[in-house]
Amino acid sequence: MASIKDVAKHAGVGVGTVSRVLNNTGYVAPDTRDRIEAAMMELDYHPNEMARNLFRNRTNIIGFLIPDIAHPFFGLVARHLEMELYDKGYKTLICNITQKSTREREFLDMLRRHMMDGIVMGAHSLDIEEYEKIPDPIVGFDRVLGNNIPCIASDHKKGGRLAAERLIKEGRKHLLQLAGTKTVTTPSLERHQEFERICREYGVKIDSVEMPWNDFDFKSYLYIAEDIYEEYPHVDGIFSTDMVASACLRAYAKHGAHIPTDVSIIGYDGSLITETASLRLTCIVQNTPRIAQQLAETVCALVKKQPVTLHQQIDVYLREGDTTLPQL
Amino acid sequence: MASIKDVAKHAGVGVGTVSRVLNNTGYVAPDTRDRIEAAMMELDYHPNEMARNLFRNRTNIIGFLIPDIAHPFFGLVARHLEMELYDKGYKTLICNITQKSTREREFLDMLRRHMMDGIVMGAHSLDIEEYEKIPDPIVGFDRVLGNNIPCIASDHKKGGRLAAERLIKEGRKHLLQLAGTKTVTTPSLERHQEFERICREYGVKIDSVEMPWNDFDFKSYLYIAEDIYEEYPHVDGIFSTDMVASACLRAYAKHGAHIPTDVSIIGYDGSLITETASLRLTCIVQNTPRIAQQLAETVCALVKKQPVTLHQQIDVYLREGDTTLPQL
DNA sequence: GTGAAAGCGCTAACAG
DNA sequence: CTGTTAGCGCTTTCAC
Numbered sequence: 001m002a003s004i005k006d007v008a009k010h011a012g013v014g015v016g017t018v019s020r021v022l023n024n025t026g027y028v029a030p031d032t033r034d035r036i037e038a039a040m041m042e043l044d045y046h047p048n049e050m051a052r053n054l055f056r057n058r059t060n061i062i063g064f065l066i067p068d069i070a071h072p073f074f075g076l077v078a079r080h081l082e083m084e085l086y087d088k089g090y091k092t093l094i095c096n097i098t099q100k101s102t103r104e105r106e107f108l109d110m111l112r113r114h115m116m117d118g119i120v121m122g123a124h125s126l127d128i129e130e131y132e133k134i135p136d137p138i139v140g141f142d143r144v145l146g147n148n149i150p151c152i153a154s155d156h157k158k159g160g161r162l163a164a165e166r167l168i169k170e171g172r173k174h175l176l177q178l179a180g181t182k183t184v185t186t187p188s189l190e191r192h193q194e195f196e197r198i199c200r201e202y203g204v205k206i207d208s209v210e211m212p213w214n215d216f217d218f219k220s221y222l223y224i225a226e227d228i229y230e231e232y233p234h235v236d237g238i239f240s241t242d243m244v245a246s247a248c249l250r251a252y253a254k255h256g257a258h259i260p261t262d263v264s265i266i267g268y269d270g271s272l273i274t275e276t277a278s279l280r281l282t283c284i285v286q287n288t289p290r291i292a293q294q295l296a297e298t299v300c301a302l303v304k305k306q307p308v309t310l311h312q313q314i315d316v317y318l319r320e321g322d323t324t325l326p327q328l
Numbered sequence: 329m330a331s332i333k334d335v336a337k338h339a340g341v342g343v344g345t346v347s348r349v350l351n352n353t354g355y356v357a358p359d360t361r362d363r364i365e366a367a368m369m370e371l372d373y374h375p376n377e378m379a380r381n382l383f384r385n386r387t388n389i390i391g392f393l394i395p396d397i398a399h400p401f402f403g404l405v406a407r408h409l410e411m412e413l414y415d416k417g418y419k420t421l422i423c424n425i426t427q428k429s430t431r432e433r434e435f436l437d438m439l440r441r442h443m444m445d446g447i448v449m450g451a452h453s454l455d456i457e458e459y460e461k462i463p464d465p466i467v468g469f470d471r472v473l474g475n476n477i478p479c480i481a482s483d484h485k486k487g488g489r490l491a492a493e494r495l496i497k498e499g500r501k502h503l504l505q506l507a508g509t510k511t512v513t514t515p516s517l518e519r520h521q522e523f524e525r526i527c528r529e530y531g532v533k534i535d536s537v538e539m540p541w542n543d544f545d546f547k548s549y550l551y552i553a554e555d556i557y558e559e560y561p562h563v564d565g566i567f568s569t570d571m572v573a574s575a576c577l578r579a580y581a582k583h584g585a586h587i588p589t590d591v592s593i594i595g596y597d598g599s600l601i602t603e604t605a606s607l608r609l610t611c612i613v614q615n616t617p618r619i620a621q622q623l624a625e626t627v628c629a630l631v632k633k634q635p636v637t638l639h640q641q642i643d644v645y646l647r648e649g650d651t652t653l654p655q656l
Numbered sequence: 657g658t659g660a661a662a663g664c665g666c667t668a669a670c671a672g
Numbered sequence: 673c674t675g676t677t678a679g680c681g682c683t684t685t686c687a688c
Contacts, residue, residue, distance in 0.1 A: 003681055014659035019683055026684095027657055049441040050387065051681035054378045055664050061389075061421070070407035072400065072600065079398035082424050086431070091438070093389070093421050096410055103414070110419070113377040218603050246604040253606055272400065275546050276574040277605040278581055331665055342675035347667055354668095355673055379665035382680050 002043035011039035022047055062299055063093045063119035065107050071216045072271035073242070073286070074122060077141070080292030081120065088300050090117070097123050098215050111136050118299045121145060125184060137302035141295055142186050150302070152294045152312045153187040159284040159316045160191030163239045163266045164198035166282075166318060170264055170325045172237035174205045178228065178244050181213045191268065191284075195239055207232060211244070218243060225251035235263065242267040242274050245281055249323060265323040274321060282321035287314050330371035339367035350375055390627055391421045391447035393435050399544045400599035401570070401614070402450060405469070408620030409448065416628050418445070425451050426543050439464050446627045449473060453512060465630035469623055470514050478630070480622045480640045481515040487612040487644045488522030491567045491594045494610075494646060496526070498592055498653045500565035502533040506556065506572050509541050519596065519612075523567055535560060539572070546571060553579035563591065570595040570602050573609055577651060593651040602649060610649035618642050 004022075008015045013032060020026045021036050028036075039045070053059045062085050066074045082092040093116060097103045104125055111119050111134070118137030124145060131138060132146040140151040167175055179192045192208060199206035209228065214220040225247035233255070238248050245267035249259060257263050259279060267274055270285030291314050301308045320327075332350075336343045341360060348354045349364050356364075367373070381387045390413050394402045410420040421444060425431045432453055439447050439462070446465030452473060459466060460474040468479040495503055507520045520536060527534035537556065542548040553575035561583070566576050573595035577587060585591050587607060595602055598613030619642050629636045648655075 004683095005681080008659095015682080016660075016684080017658055020658085023683080029657060032657080046437070046440040046442075048382075048681050049438070049443040050378060050382045050385075051664090052683080053664095054376075054382050054666090054681085055683055057378070057664075059378065068407060069397065069410065070400075070403045070600070072398075072403075075398045075400075075403040078422070079396060079424055079426075082397065082422060083426075086423075091421050091423070091443075093419050094406070094410060095414070095419070096407055098407075098411075109374070110377070112374040114374075115377040115419075218600060243604070246606075250606055272398070272546060273601055273604040276571070276601040278574075278578055278607050279605075332667095333665080336675095343666080344668080344676075345674055348674085351667080357673060360674080376665050379680090380667080382665085382682090383667055385680075 002045045003048070004045075006043055007036065007039045007045050010043060011035045057114065058117050058303070059115060060090050061093050061116045062090045062296075062303075063095060063107060063111065063116040064122065065095045065097060065104065065119060065124075066122040068096050068098050068216050069094055071243075072273055073269040073288075076271060076288045077122070077292055077295075080289050081295055084292050084296035085300075088296060090296075090300070097125075108134060111138070117303045120295050120299055137299055139295055139299045139302065141291070142188055144185065144187065148310070150298050150308050150310050150312070151187070152291060152298060152314065154286045154291065154316050155313045156188050156191040156316075157194045159268060159286075160194030160239075161198055162316070162318045163191070163268070163284055164195045164202075166266065166324065167237040167239070167264055168199070168202050168204055170237070172204065172264060174207075174235045175199055175237040175239065176207045176209065176228070176232050176235040177238070178209050178211055178240035178248070180211060180241075182210065183213070207235070216243065218247065221247035222250060229255055238263060238265045240268065242269045242271045242281060242283060245283070245323075246273055246277065249277075249279065249281070260323050260325050264325060266318075267321075267323075270319060274319075279323060280321035282324040283319055284316050285319045286316055290314050330373045331376070332373075334371055335364065335367045335373050338371060339364045385442065386445050386631070387443060388418050389421050389444045390418045390624075390631075391423060391435060391439065391444040392450065393423045393425060393432065393447060393452075394450040396424050396426050396544050397422055399571075400601055401597040401616075404599060404616045405450065405620055405623075408617050409623055412620050412624035413628075416624060418624075418628070425453075436462060439466070445631045448623050448627055465627055467623055467627045467630065469619070470516055472513065472515065476638070478626050478636050478638050478640070479515070480619060480626060480642065482614045482619065482644050483641045484516050484519040484644075485522045487596060487614075488519030488567075489526055490644070490646045491519070491596070491612055492523045492526035492530075494594065494652060495565040495567070495592055496530050496532055497655075498565070500532065500592060502535075502563045503527055503565040503567065504535045504537065504556070504560050504563040505566070506537050506539055506568035506576070508539060508569075510538060511541070535563070544571065546575065549575035550578060557583055566591060566593045568596065570597045570599045570609060570611060573611070573651075574601055574605065577605075577607065577609070588650070588652050592653060594646075595649075595651075598647060602647070607651060608649035610652040611647055612644050613647045614644055615642050 004015050008018045095107045120139050122141040124143045128146045142153045229251045267281040267283035270283045274281040274283045336346045423435045448467050450469040452471045456474045470481045557579045595609040595611035598611045602609040602611045
């Protein structure tokens with residue numbers, strides 16, 4: 001708990017001089033510096049970052065708000081984002097908003113109270129106006145938070161197209177896509193619109209089902225998948241997020257369908273679970289390293305009051321797995 | 329950027345009074361309070377948390393150091409830990425230390441510089457003495473960091489026993505266990521010692537392989553699994569972490585082994601990937617909610633200088649999946 | 657080169 | 673009940 005004053009006293013100098021060696025600013029006589037460094041060592045001195053923060057008016061902390069850090073896709077983004085931010089000199093504060101709560105508002109409030117220099121919003125539930133009122137750095141990850149708030153998202157439209165075209169090319173005749181609830185609008189919904197559009201364009205039968213919100217609990221996805229099978233036992237192609245797709249894979253296989261002979265399944269995200277299963281899920285992969293890089297770059301630019309691009313789209317691609325028919 | 333001074337001036341009162349309504353301490357005349365609240369509203373005032381932190385000498389931030397937040401097991405612990413800490417009034421700062429770097433030391437330094445009130449160490453690489461020198465709150469998650477540093481870990485010994493006994497009961501005769509590198513000692517290594525001990529006790533052949541460190545990249549686990557198959561094509565029981573076990577499942581199945589008829593596989597952790605695969609991995613489940621709860625409770629107690637239990641063991645259990653023979 | 661002093665925004669003690 | 677003041681620990685002019 002030694003303070004800069006203690007060090008100064010111990011070394012027989014003023015606090016200003018200690019501060020100078022601490023920050024390597026201005027001139028300090030070599031032997032004075034030595035004495036100060038010795039004093040710091042002896043007192044086991046560590047500069048108090050809170051005091052520095054107060055003076056500089058920044059904490060070097062960026063907040064990341066997400067539905068659930070345990071979700072494989074968000075976990076991956078968080079990992080890369082933390083890495084990128086770290087390299088830029090920032091620490092990452094995370095906040096899950098799995099259940100309905102006041103967490104989001106509190107998180108935004110922390111930003112306003114200067115606990116964080118900026119935040120990346122990977123989830124949202126308030127009205128656009130609320131975000132636009134906030135003068136501090138905010139970047140949306142897959143969320144459109146207002147006209148002047150940057151948003152980074154995958155090219156979901158292309159993702160939907162790639163999936164639809166692939167299934168159609170395989171000769172599938174009755175497709176099914178499962179989407180999350182549309183309580184809030186996010187760019188990712190575009191993939192389903194595009195998927196449906198293309199199916200209609202090719203005259204392929206398409207059913208779109210909106211699923212209830214369920215906190216990413218895989219067990220409940222399994223129940224949902226069972227219901228889906230009951231209602232749509234004869235579809236021959238399914239498109240959904242990795243998690244839901246995996247659940248459907250289990251449900252349809254359990255009822256005797258052979259994957260991919262009878263049913264092709266394409267996941268969306270490209271998270272770890274598409275690789276660890278014995279039957280690898282064919283999926284549309286979101287470029288998480290790139291997303292994280294852009295998020296970090298944008299939020300840091302905002303913090304430094306540098307100009308930023310408001311809309312950034314990250315490319316996606318289809319990765320072959322074992323749940324679609326091999327291409328000829 | 330309005331400060332408490334601006335509010336005071338605007339409301340025609342002293343800063344002390346404003347502070348009083350801010351913190352609901354002491355008496356403030358109703359109409360004075362109204363005037364102040366109106367001023368705060370008008371100026372869009374938000375108290376500066378950095379200044380408060382400096383005064384109170386705490387940030388209400390707890391750090392969580394882990395190998396990789398994208399790893400399904402660590403992600404799960406992080407999720408629960410964040411929830412627990414949030415309920416206790418703390419925010420969670422995460423730090424990955426995937427690659428060799430100075431990150432760990434920097435993280436510890438942040439603790440000493442009062443950027444965080446305490447940290448939970450889910451990874452470590454320094455010598456015990458380094459941690460013991462640090463006077464600030466540190467709790468080890470599956471890491472013994474010193475004689476006076478609390479450590480919360482699963483009952484790994486029991487985990488190893490449950491796995492061994494199950495495989496032996498199935499009549500398996502040649503077991504194989506894959507362990508991580510032993511560059512640092514962690515309680516989790518006990519499961520392998522116990523596994524081996526029990527195999528010997530029952531006279532069952534057991535091979536233990538130490539794997540190289542690979543940053544939890546599943547693709548490299550697959551390569552390793554291939555090598556393992558080459559070297560141990562005739563084992564009939566495998567025990568390893570979920571990730572490695574899943575990779576082995578793929579490798580052995582690919583080479584024609586039928587799971588679980590020919591080979592039984594038991595994973596360790598009980599993470600999401602054991603549920604999402606079409607062939608669910610039988611596994612030893614670590615009680616992540618409970619672990620997180622204990623971690624949060626312990627680190628908070630330390631922050632408040634309350635007494636804590638130095639060693640806490642969390643129970644584990646075996647969860648039936650599809651990669652072991654059904655019990656009679 | 658270096659010390660003294662002001663101030664970052666807030667809280668709490670102390671007079672009135 | 674409320675205004676004034678002295679710090680929290682640090683950085684940064686500004687004289688000496």
